[in-house]
Structure formats: C-alpha cells, structure tokens
Amino acid sequence: MITIDNVTVGYGTSGFVTAVDGVSLTINDNEILGIAGESGSGKSTLMRAVYGDFSTGLRIKSGTVRGHFEDARTGHAIDAPSSEFGKLWWDQISYIPQGSMSVLNPLMKIEKQVIDGLPDRERQGGRRALRQRIVDFLAGFGLEENVLNAYPHQLSGGMRQRVLVAIAAFVNPRLILADEPTTALDVVVQKKILLMMVEIQRRQRNSLVLVSHDMGVHYQITDRLAIMYKGKIVEAGPTAEIFANPQHDYTRNLIASLPRLHGKRSADVVGEHA
Ligand SMILES: Nc1ncnc2c1ncn2[C@@H]1O[C@H](COP(=O)(O)OP(=O)(O)O)[C@@H](O)[C@H]1O
Ligand SMILES: [Mg+2]
Numbered sequence: 567m568i569t570i571d572n573v574t575v576g577y578g579t580s581g582f583v584t585a586v587d588g589v590s591l592t593i594n595d596n597e598i599l600g601i602a603g604e605s606g607s608g609k610s611t612l613m614r615a616v617y618g619d620f621s622t623g624l625r626i627k628s629g630t631v632r633g634h635f636e637d638a639r640t641g642h643a644i645d646a647p648s649s650e651f652g653k654l655w656w657d658q659i660s661y662i663p664q665g666s667m668s669v670l671n672p673l674m675k676i677e678k679q680v681i682d683g684l685p686d687r688e689r690q691g692g693r694r695a696l697r698q699r700i701v702d703f704l705a706g707f708g709l710e711e712n713v714l715n716a717y718p719h720q721l722s723g724g725m726r727q728r729v730l731v732a733i734a735a736f737v738n739p740r741l742i743l744a745d746e747p748t749t750a751l752d753v754v755v756q757k758k759i760l761l762m763m764v765e766i767q768r769r770q771r772n773s774l775v776l777v778s779h780d781m782g783v784h785y786q787i788t789d790r791l792a793i794m795y796k797g798k799i800v801e802a803g804p805t806a807e808i809f810a811n812p813q814h815d816y817t818r819n820l821i822a823s824l825p826r827l828h829g830k831r832s833a834d835v836v837g838e839h840a
Contacts, residue, residue, distance in 0.1 A: 599791070602778060661743045704732055
C-alpha cells in the first residue's frame, strides 16, 4: 500500500531541521500498524509525510514515500509519490490529525462541518440522501442522529472523537492515518474508540496507521509496531513479538514503563465486544 524508503523529513524554509531521519517502513494492505515513541520522536512528522501534507513547511529532503492504490471506479492501478496524494484525500486516504477534536469549528453544527468536508461526489445524490447515509453509518457504531445536530461543545470529547473517526471512515478509504486519536481521553472512552477503530478496519479491510505514545494502546490493537526514537525507527515487527522479545533498550524501557498490561490483544477485545 505504502512504501517509505529511507526518507528524511524536516522543516524550515531557510534552514532545515531534521525531524525524521532515514526511515524505511512498509504499510501493508489490511493491517493495523502502530507507531510508538516519546513526544518529539517524529511520529506526527512521519504521518504528515505519508499523508502528503506539506502545508506546515514540511519538506522531504531525501528518500521517497510512494503509494499503491486502485481506482475504485475504474479498477486502474494508481502508483504515486506522496507529493501527489492530495488528490487521493477523502477517497483513498483519510487522516485524523493530532488534536483533531480542537479543529472543529465551535460555531458550526457537526452536520454542516461533516457534510462540507466531504468530496463533491458524495453530494451528487443530494444532501438529504447523503445525510441519511451518514446517519446510517453512524448508527452502525452506536452513534445517534442527534450528534449531527449538535454544536461541538454539546458533545463530550469522546463523542466528538468517535464522530471524527466515523467520518474519516465514511468514504471507505484504503488508508486511515490516526495521530494520537485517544490521547487526553479517559481509559473507558479510549477503549470505546479503539474498539471502534478495530471494527472499522475489520469491516473495511483497509490499512490503519495508529500513532500513540501509549504502548498499552499498541498492545491492545496493533498487528505490527514501529518504535521511533529521535527521528529514527529503532525497531519494527509484529506487535506480539516486540512485546515478547524487545530488541532495543529504548523499547524495553517503554514496555517497562507501562503500569501493567491490562486489556487483551485485539482478537480477544473484538470477540469480547461482539
Ligand atoms: N511545524 C513544525 N515546524 C518546525 N518543527 C516542527 C514542526 N512540527 C514538529 N517539529 C519538530 O519536529 C520534531 C518531531 O516532532 P513531531 O513529529 O511532532 O514528534 P511527535 O509526534 O513524535 O511528538 C520535533 O523536534 C518538533 O519540534
Ligand atoms: Mg505527535
């Protein structure tokens, strides 16, 4: 799906400050890939490079990020560098940026923000039909229609985030990038959102990249895990193997700093929920 090959990414128009340093990583079809690492290790920068969002002054200095998709209507293969991913946004690729809950406009009802954000083709059958499809989709995750009529402040943080996650998935993208989607939420709400993301991935069979500094989150739902430290990936592999047999001191420390591994791995979590 995505091939990241020896990519160095940073910021700055005059100078260049490296944030991601020579990273190689593959995002496979139909998997949940976790990115872990402490604050400032380059997780969000890597996500922006994969999304192809260069609006923040981000620059790929060397290396490549390439995506391999299939046009849903024509069936034609799409093979493109991330600089061209903009045309795949909201179609093949959805992105839930870090701090996304605060990007909602407080003065606008959720419905308007959601519908305005979708690509024009979704509105072709008329606004009412689109609204109904959104209502049906939200209902699939236990979200009631009235969340659409609310202003952001009328919803709890967890509810807002669940709506954002649902909307990111509504277009059935092949790749969902979620940057710290559960950070700052309490454990019970976190778990609901994680379950929802696992369910989306199971239903849509797409690729989910989940960025979190919280190793407990990765333990619960990711299939594979990459550990970032100071802009580099120090270790990557199946999540269960990394937890069972961490190779790098930094990874060992991250695991050791978990208070206690509670919850279960995703198969059990989903089974429990069903
Ligand atoms: N928009 C930006 N402009 C300049 N530097 C940035 C920007 N965003 C992040 N950085 C820097 O890049 C490095 C990696 O940050 P980031 O990717 O946000 O890490 P993480 O998501 O792991 O906390 C940090 O040193 C940070 O200060
Ligand atoms: Mg970040």
